[in-house]
């Protein structure tokens with residue numbers, strides 16, 4: 001099967017972000033960037049399917065500025081075969097992203113599209129579901145296991161009540177959760193090899209889609225800070241505190 | 253400007269999240285509540301009691317993303333707002349519905365400022381976005397934990413809509429976590445355990461304390477990854493978002509992805525051997541020491557203090 005993986009370059013998940021004092025957004029200049037963790041799990045899933053004999057070709061696509069090349073190279077080093085960068089300096093909304101990806105799906109016609117379930121910058125958790133809608137394919141979000149079952153996939157999903165297993169006829173869309181696998185760190189020879197793999201750069205404008213934002217972001221503000229508390233010296237004191245809190249609750 | 257709220261339910265019971273969603277959007281217009289699934293009569297009866305609901309619509313649906321979304325789309329025409337809680341079902345279905353309607357959704361809303369203005373967290377809750385949505389239709393998901401529940405006592409009419417959709421995906425198995433503890437996302441007290449518990453067996457210490465306090469149980473990703481707790485107990489950026497009156501975090505360092513899930517907690521208690529742990533720093537009350545000594549003592553002391561719920 002042919003697999004398309006969509007990946008995003010984001011502020012590294014270990015960075016403690018700062019909201020710009022003028023409320024225009026989050027400071028991203030001079031901040032370490034990397035592949036969104038969930039996207040890494042999606043790439044790893046594709047590579048593992050390939051290693052199990054289920055992935056004839058793995059294509060990765062990212063939408064972003066020129067420097068987003070680096071996350072495509074990471075995916076190629078992990079084992080993907082070919083990359084596409086849809087270049088734009090604009091911060092696109094998830095709906096526009098899904099529309100661009102739908103165009104790529106129409107061109108590439110993959111049997112499976114893998115994405116991360118959410119990006120850790122805007123935390124939207126939309127794109128896989130939207131792409132499934134726009135391409136009329138069944139979806140399984142929040143995947144923690146994928147098994148190939150003939151012309152279908154059995155996908156285990158993490159949901160609020162535990163887990164569920166969904167059978168999806170191909171072609172289909174799956175979004176990766178963190179327990180799907182452990183992404184590999186590409187060895188140096190793979191990193192070198194990645195540079196010689198095909199990587200097409202195409203301007204976003206070439207896809208003929210209205211990329212204008214639908215929502216107006218008025219401002220971005222920091223959350224309220226918590227006031228520092230105190231330390232108690234014994235389990236007895238802590239029990240007294242908890243007892244006090246509990247009795248206040250009952251009084252409500 | 254009418255509102256369609258999609259109900260959340262499980263095992264034949266209306267989820268407590270739905271009452272909160274109804275309350276959150278009560279200013280936006282008259283609310284119809286849509287109950288999807290099979291055999292949902294009891295759920296519809298419960299839903300009809302929620303204050304602010306004009307009528308309850310019951311439609312058969314296959315419990316899959318593509319199937320449920322098709323049903324919701326059929327109803328979408330008559331409404332300005334399509335809303336569900338930002339639980340695992342709403343997160344799965346509503347972006348799909350939104351794309352079909354060519355609408356950019358506003359999700360994880362923690363504050364409704366007006367008919368078209370909403371606040372939603374980004375970057376694991378380390379920043380808050382105020383957005384205006386001037387589209388013809390609004391597709392919204394609501395963080396239930398950020399809102400109070402609608403009152404009950406209503407008796408809205410229930411309408412069953414004949415409906416049949418074919419879903420490409422099939423739900424073939426469900427594995428649920430057996431537990432008689434309260435719903436995590438809406439609990440008043442939560443006791444959370446980290447990877448420091450060391451085993452599934454020892455994680456029962458957390459469960460014992462939770463039982464005593466009538467609390468729900470939470471866990472960190474590290475504890476879930478290690479197999480000490482089921483995935484649906486995970487609290488944080490990618491787990492559940494909680495806003496209890498009291499959160500007791502035991503053997504939890506306080507990584508920013510975990511903190512993302514507990515920002516709405518009114519009071520936080522931390523038990524940790526490391527006085528420098530981020531969670532200790534932001535807790536209202538911290539006790540520094542070995543959790544394996546402290547929890548048994550705490551159970552005894554709570555008994556002495558006569559705490560029972």
Ligand SMILES: Cc1cc2nc3c(=O)[nH]c(=O)nc-3n(C[C@H](O)[C@H](O)[C@H](O)COP(=O)(O)OP(=O)(O)OC[C@H]3O[C@@H](n4cnc5c(N)ncnc54)[C@H](O)[C@@H]3O)c2cc1C
Nearest residue numbers: 446447448472473474488489490503504505510525526543
């Ligand atoms: C993309 C992404 C998403 C994530 N999403 C989530 C999420 O949703 N939820 C989440 O929780 N995590 C999430 N994480 C993981 C997160 O970064 C941390 O790794 C995790 O929260 C740490 O869990 P922990 O506190 O149990 O473990 P640790 O960080 O290892 O902390 C253990 C704590 O226990 C204390 N301790 C050890 N022994 C004892 C003892 N005997 N008595 C008392 N205290 C003791 C230590 O001092 C330490 O503070 C995510 C990570 C990524 C990259």
